[in-house]
Amino acid sequence: MIDAVLAVFYLLVFPGFVFLGVYALLCEWIDRKAYARMQHRIGPPWFQPLADLIKLLAKEDVIPKNAERSLFQYAPPVALAAAAAPIINIPIWGTQALYSFQGDLLVILYMLSIPTLALFIIGWASGSIYPLVGSMRAVTMLFSYEVPMILACLSAGILSGSWSTSDITAHMATHPLEMLVLIPGFVVALFALQAKLERTPFDIPHAETEIVGGTLTECSGKKLAVMRLTGDILMLVGATLFAAIFLGGFVLQNGSFIFSGYDVTPLTNFGFYLIKTLLIVFILATIKTLFARLRIDQMVNFSWKYLALAGVFQLFIALGFVSGVKGVA
């Protein structure tokens, strides 16, 4: 009985929908505020993402005549669910996730690519020319950035000798210096995440000045609110994953913190989680401010020439490290 109640609590409140929703809106605010401040502007107040969400939920939902109604209406909730689901597999307050098993790293990466497919379906089913072009671009980009991201994540798995995120985190917590080996993988993964989230320099599918709104042109009201929330949650879950496997997880090496007699280790671990994910969000915001938008052929070029090669390079380093250094020791 208690297990069932606890499971519902985990799924709905923490680290489920409520926590994800609140923290995703906070991350969106940090992103927009950092973006504005770097451009010498003031930026939005803290409640802006929440206000945008509420406003969008209250707007009228318009579906074009040529759209495929069922696909168009049911793709956004699927995207939201797929973006939010992996959080139970990533350890947030320690080295053990809520529900971990061997191979959950691959499951997480697979779930994180479902929102892009949902975006493609929304664009295809919109019945208008701009979303069609946007969805073509989204799928082209998917072919380009998935491979480097998977290579980088698999290198972390090879280094730790396991395909489970919790084991990788535990390994990184006990061997923190191995984080340095994974630096190229971290850079590759950050760029791939920027491409997955469709932010500058890779915001080609919804290039505002070229194809109006891109894939989400015909979405309005609740659908747009859900898709925007999906984007934020995707950023959050991606940042959590990369903080867990590349930045050494959310524990310190030496076990527990005792503060006036109480074991506050879960709280300090959670604090590390917040710090590391916000750091990744800040780096993503900096990348967003720095560059102009690339063209789709330039982006594919960049991915396969630089990102994929860097991913393969990282794989070789990880393999070499495991067999060489560890074989000797």
Added chain:
Amino acid sequence: MGRAGILLPVLWKHLIKKPFTVLYPSEKLTLPEGYRGILVHDKDACIGCGICAKFCSAEAIELVDDREQKPLGNGKIRKNVPVFFLERCMRCGQCVESCPKNAIKLQKKVGLVAYQKEDMTVE
């Protein structure tokens, strides 16, 4: 060939600078002398010649009958006075230049907002 991300040191410097935005109306703007702001009319100096209405490009000035019938110095009575519709005024200053008695001025003030049309009419 160039380098990527040239703006990076500039971006980080801006994080700690004060934003460039002026939070009007809590912070005030600094207007220079000679700024062409809201129109103001000195009715006592006006002789009712109507040159301003003739040259107003936005047709914001209309001549109406003078209710006061103010006597002018040389035995004549002022028959007409101009009425300025500020919502049409584009503050070009042609009336300021054309008025022979310097009765019209564009003061150094911004913020022409009103709820009633009567508040935007200057006699």
Added chain:
Amino acid sequence: MPKVRIPVGPQHPAFKEPMRVDLTVDGELVVEADVIISYTHRGIEKAAETRSYVKDLYLVERVCGICSHSHTTCFCQAVEEILDIEVPPRALYLRSLVGELERIQSHLLWVGVAGHELGWDTLLMYSWRDRERVMDMLELISGNRMNYAMNTIGGVRRDIEEEQLHDLKNGLSFLKERANYYIHLFTEEESFLKRTKGVGYLPTTLAKRLCAVGPTVRASNVKMDVRADDPYAAYAELEFDVITTNTCDVWGRTYVKIMEILQSIRICNQILDDLPAGELRVKAPVKIPEGEAVSRYEAPRGELIYYVKSNGTDKPERVKIRTPTLANWLVTVEMLKGVYIADVPIVVDAIDPCIACCARMLSCNATTTPVTSVDLTALRQSRRNEQVME
């Protein structure tokens, strides 16, 4: 893949004013393009015929917001040529000063808009922040940030004081530093180079044949600048270079514009140092005798031509305006063939379109397009009747 027709506009985030570009695309490649303008036709040429010359000064200023001083100066020059009066030198220098400051402001605006088209919003924010400095200088001189109303027939209306010279000089040195930084940015930043080098290629022969004007044609290695070819105002006595480059692409046009900012700063410094003393204006009659004149001006976007015909009354008979953007549409259509969809905004934007300027006539086929016209007074009355009935 079959050819798809994508309309870009008339409501589109890429174009700041309504215009339509109909693209025929094959995948991501543009095969054909068609440009439809005249959504912003306001009837200014006709309105100019029903107003006196003094009122026309301010009407013509509002043909375009960014190059407003160009329009008034060109109009005044045409009327002064009909009257055959000589404008005092101080007025000519002040006209050139405001014209050059307007050019700096227009090019900085363009830099920001180009950044926005490329998805680089940071450039938009930075360049428009620097543009505020120019606007403050113009506000100091003329009393308003836009639509300066400096000109009148026979001279200028306002003078600059001694105390203002110091502020103007400081502003110019700040702008010079920023323009040098933008040159450094545009020659080094990789993502910008990738998007603009080789994009929108316009060979020199085609540019000359289709009569392009302004920085568009100067980036294709044609040395054409009205300030140097046919000097007006004070340009005969000022030293400056006409910037050309031979890359013939969008990057070349960016480079030409930024270097022109530096040349404008150089001209402004010369003007402020050598400003002659004297009167500001000569008296011009209200009724202009019969005659006609053509005057040319180098607006920030290219060559601006005015034709004014007078008939002895105080209202002109005909005012014809040929704006530079109108001359550049033919080359735009040629440049759009063979680019990717992603490049369409920046290629169209590289000619610096001021679409409000260029709408001169509306064409509709009376046999195929149903045309109805409603008098404005009747429309207003019908709306009022509806409100009364509610």
